[in-house]
Amino acid sequence: MASAARGLVEQLPDGEERWMSELAEHIANRHRDAPTPLSLREPWLRAQPRPFRLRLWAHVVQSAADGMDAWEGYLDAAAAELAAPGDEHPEDLALA
Structure with missing residues (x-):
């Protein structure tokens, strides 16, 4: 997957x-134990559905932790994507 993404890039x-x-490519590399820092573009991110934004933030936090980066700094942004009570959706629990 990482090679295919690199080819597209x-x-x-x-x-x-x-x-x-x-x-x-960065996400695929993280799954190959070769983490690199991930960055998300704010305007693009805001346009995505909340469950997808949460999954992307999970990748950012895990990539930072894998790479010994200061993952704690991403937690507030990731937590902001959590559903408010009553706004939960089954897609929030999707792993893929």
Whole structure:
């Protein structure tokens, strides 16, 4: 997966699709025990559904922890994505 994402990154011009391919590459590398820092673009992130934003923040926090980065600094942003009481959705618990 990381190799396929890297191939896309190398072929795409600068822009959202290239950034999303880089994000996919970073996530795939983390799963191969080769973590690299992840960054999320705020305007793009806000446009995503809340359950998906929460999963992305989980990747950011775990990637920071895997890479011995200051993962604690990401917790407030990740916690802000948690559902308010009564706003829970089954998708909040999806692992993929």
